[in-house]
Amino acid sequence: MLILHCPYCGVDADETELAPGGEAHLKRFGPGSSDAEFEAYLFQRENPKGVHFERWRHANGCGKWFHAARCTTTNEVFGTYSAQVTEPPRDIHDKITGKRPGWLSRWLS
Amino acid sequence: MQRYSVFAVAREAMRQHTGWHRAWASRAPRKSYDVIIVGAGGHGLATAYYLGKNHGLTNVAVIEKGWLGGGNTGRNTTIIRSNYLQDPSAAIYEKARSLYETISQDLNYNVMFSPRGVMMLAQTEHEIRGYQRTAHANSLQGVQTEFISPQRVKELCPIIEIRGPRYPVLGALWQARGGTARHDAVAWGYARACSDMGMDIIQQCEVTGVRSENGQVTGVETTKGAIGCNKLGIVVAGHSGVLAEMAGFRLPIESVALQALVSEPIKPCMDVVVMANTVHGYMSQSDKGEMVIGGGADGYNNYTQRGSFLHIEETVRALVETFPIISRLKMLRQWGGIVDMTGDRSPIISPTPLGNCFINCGWGTGGFKAIPGSGWATAEMIARGTPGPLAAAFGLERFREGRFIDESVAAGVAH
């Protein structure tokens, strides 16, 4: 039973208030994209054993979407942040690498 | 193979059961095999079994990270049915169901397949229409089902409250030859038969890499050393993404926790399996007397094998409403399994971008019932190098082409 901090309304929201929304930071491919790009956008998922960037909605709360960085094997939460970004912010990266030395981000190489 | 029978048991009883052999051999890996199957769950073991039985391939190893049958094969609610709507699903699940009918005799291992009947309750007008449609489809697919009245529901399962204040029972889709089986025994029976054919079942052996040359698979690296193979089958359910990454491709898969629970055992009061999709719960009674209850899956990626209690609560609430007598029973144990959900919630049985590497995954919440059919179809694909009719529709390319196999359309979303 997770608790995630909603960065909009500031509430530590119980899982009963939240709706999960799958992998975060997917890049949308629309008209003009290739079949492979479109397939990857819609279906192919990281599904990592470890740090997962994901979308949540504070559905039974303020109604806002936000992002969370969570470990899928321990449920440790490294932070939540705005849904209006295309990649995880620096401070979230730092928190993760601080706690999981050697962790590789697909945004920072 | 040491035959199992009532006479064998009687004979052994006379000598204090000292003569029973190991059910399957414990062997170290050899240098290479014709086929390596990764994953000794039901699907992996069934694949190996039918490779030997149907295609004469016995130079086969089944590699397992933990213990055979220790994943979802041993963590489900043991329901077997084939009342699916879409043709490809109905075909493979009915193949599986019909193999279950004789599997105890085929394997000489009693998996206790019990065709006690499965009913899916219709509790809205929409569900009535959905199940009637399924009954029509099944009539053309060779799947014996019928849509039955609330009165018939009550006769078959007297403990159902058909006049519930919120969702009265309006009818049900009934598959008389659906039922349950002893889940662990399915893995054990296949393992014993594979071992008897000379296949190696290598437990406690984790695959750490996939070897390839010129786009063709050549073997795997494991915690017990490198092992070569001509063909590789990946049959690892919730861990498919990890193996796929080793083999250099990605999958339309997300792993989530699915939860179930059992009550304390009580004297038999329910002979059939009942699924109620409107309220998200299903229940049957095991031969031990426990009420076996399954519910929905969590919506977030998870490898912890524990889920969120709110789903247990939802399921139990629904079932107490549907079966009022269970209110004074007690929940004995709850658990979670990691299930691999695909983009259309139907499985993948497919060649992969890596040559001679095949994958079977994505069974989501419905894998147990498919085991024999899935093994049959996967073995055929591996042996021939290309999918046969049972597997053809379940290829990875369907996600690119938009050719989905969507079962949720018949209101029958739960498994």
Next chain:
Amino acid sequence: MSARLPKGGRFLNRSQPIEFSFNGKQLQGFEGDTLASALMANGQQLVGRSFKYHRPRGVVASGAEEPNALVNLGTGRRLEPNQRATTTELFEGLEATSQNHWPSLEFDVGAINARLSRFLPAGFYYKMFMWPRAFWKHVYEPFIRQSAGLGKAPNARDADTYEHFNITVDVLVIGGGIAGLEAARVAGSSGAQVLLIEQTAQWGGRANVDATLIDGADEEHWIEATVDALEDMDNVRLRTRVMGAGVYDHGYVLAYERLCDHDPQDGLPRHRLWKIRARQIVTATGAIERPLSFAGNDLPGVLLASAQRDYLINYGVSAGDRTVIVTNNDDAYRTALMLHNLGLEVKAVIDARAEANGPLPVAAREAGIRVETGKAIAKVKGVARVEGVAICAQVGEGAVLDEIACDVVAMSGGWSPVVHLWSHCGGKLVWDDAQAHFRPDPGKAPIGADGHAFVHTTGAASGLLKSDEILQNAHDAGADAAKAAGHKPKRGKAPTAASPDEAPIEPVWMMPQGAGHELRSKMWLDFQNDVKVSDVQLAAQEGFESVEHTKRYTTLGMATDQGKLSNINGLAILSKSLGADIPAVGTTTFRPPYTPISMGAIAGEARGKLFQPLRRTPMHDWHEANGAHWEPVGHWRRPYAFPRGSETVEQAVQREVKNTREAVGLLDASTLGKILVKGPDAGAFLDLLYTNMVSTLPLGRCRYGLMCSENGFLIDDGVIVRLSEDSWLCHTTTGGADRIHGHMEEWLQTEWWDMQVHTANLTEQYAQIAVVGPDARNVLEALGGDIDLDAETLPFMHWTEGRIGDFDARVFRISFSGELSYEVAVPASQGLAFWNALLKAGEVFGVMPYGTEALHIMRAEKGFIMIGDETDGTVIPQDLGLHWAISKKKADFLSKRAQERDHMTDPDRWQLVGLETVDGSVLPDGAYALAEGRNENGQRNTQGRVTSTYHSPTLGRGIAMGLVLHGPERMGEVLKFTNIGGAPIEARIVSPVFYDPEGKKQNV
């Protein structure tokens, strides 16, 4: 024979006798008894039968770990199977019956299984019952099922109620023994919000039984003073009869309170499920004593040595007159000394260790008790109860050296910490060689959201067995937990306690160590499921090497006690059989709940009418009062039809259609979704959401719009209304309102967040009534007001607002029936008044309300699609002939890319058509159109299916819509449709518009 002692019993109120019955026999106990202690006090040692062999069973433990003493408690609406007698507090009028026997507890036919036990080893059923094949279903399984289960299935609705309770605390302490009390006291001193729960009705745990001096005084003083101190702290809550049931991620804990199991009555909830969020959790859950494995250890009269002390001290009950104690440790000598001090006879202490020279054994010898070291029990003598023991050397094979007559065997195999709650959420265990048990590994604690440990253990649950260590550790644990929860505890001095030294335990997993098969097949590990040492050994022999395999193959630890007594002993036998170390073999997974909790408690208040929230339109009560036949739609209920007098529902539907087509009907359309989309970019946003063009819709106009998912499939439809320059009102389907609003917000917030758009779901703000039929305008005009409703001022697909009668209204000229139709929205608070006003004004025109089925029929007569009928999540607009609603001008909209994929542009996709049966009958719902031949999997080929089918009262015949291969090109062709149990039905492909194809009637 077990009996009540003339004195003693800490929990008893001897001035308050209680009458109860067991198997119909009237018995008497005292207030403070458990059912188990009261049965023993009445000499009732046989309390049940085991699962597999129907062996006689007596009480073996005194608490939650009891596997044997399970009863059917109560009758009728208060019957509860498998109730544990050891944790059932006695109350006046309690009725219990024993389980799993026929015809009676004393004479049970099923006991034949015990005679056949050599033919029924672990896993026998996997090896038998395979031939003949049909026999499994019809002969073998019914026979096996006959013997399944333990307690009776209830057959009536539960008389009791249940409730849930939510609470957030800083520190949760589970367990009210001395460790829990001290931890809570220290944590409480910090000002942190502390909750302390204890599963029994008493504080103090075992300390009271195993008399300990705390701070120089009797433990009772310390316990009482500490409870008083805790009660005085405003920031501390204490609750007895509340069990910690399960620990879940992020500090979520379930606790199970039994409010009136000890005093059943109406009006109070029976159980309360606590949903606790705790920053820090301290589990002080104690330890459970292990049995020893010797032949005949399952007979009534064999019990745990610690349980025997509990019954003596807490309940003044002696388990028998002559006790033999068997042990591998010093603790059991406490039982010997206690019995001796109470004047009861101890025949001998059989100690498997080569020597026993600690203070407790020395005291026992000094008291004159016979102590036999290096010895073991070869066999317990007796058939239905203990009559004596045969003694042998522990190191031998069981050659009998001596026999001792006795009626009680008290066994002690050492203590196992209760690690369940620690383990539920991932806490790991370490094997402690010195104490021969698994205990929590503090370095591998369950991890919370912040990555730090959130569960800690203390006391015996940590593997500490001496009071002094326990109190010091609990003191620190309480302080650490408060600190970790952000508070400053006042660290003081931990209380001190005096405990005698104890010599080391010597693990003894089998007695004697060289026992042959004959003895091993009589050594019980799991008393309830009848799993014996020989069964585990057989599993290992057959290759079931994993502890999970062995558990599943033998059913070890799968009984209602979930292996509390059996798991470690079984694991040790398995390890030995495999030649492996115990820690290498590992344990099975601990899963919630700690002990079984009622389904009623899990369901809570959500029963009957409170099962789910019911959404009600403003006119709901009118519908109810006027005989609505309800149909659940999402959480709403909508009237399906309004039968009158002796009408059937079907007749009512036909009448409602006719009346609406010929006069005028009213539909409560309030459940339709109404979403306001507003802002400078609202038009551009809606262009991305709908397949058709929305931004160009002129003010004052309505347009039918389609929404598809990004994956291409049709998900919703409805009428879009241009309210003003920057605002649109989007109507959705009833079921779609919340989903579509969420869908809009998702895209706005997560993809197109630059857009300046605001959405609001106004569904419940308005009551919406469709006034439909040739007299619709007349009815509205009769109400008066300031809106001009004539065809020129308010043409079809236009809208306006103003007053109708006394009501503020928006009027939309839209039609889902093909008739002249006005959908009128008024503020929700005015809905019922407006509905009544329409009924009154419409009376002279013959107005009647109609329900959803009439709505469906009329839309089908017009060939309008219905989301959920014509669509099922696999249908795209192109399949439905809705190409006109898919913009070719827009560069992008959701589904545009998806619909370019191979399968979506396939000309062989089935297309929407109308269907008319050749004989005028109604096609079955869901029927498929047959095609020639079979596919590769032997399934009959098909070429279409029915999506909607009705009897049309307007046309007097069956009409249907369906999707058919190349359908629109095959007008007039006759297809055969499936008809379960009959000959296929022939139907002709026709246009889907059956009624008024020119659309004249709606446009007047």
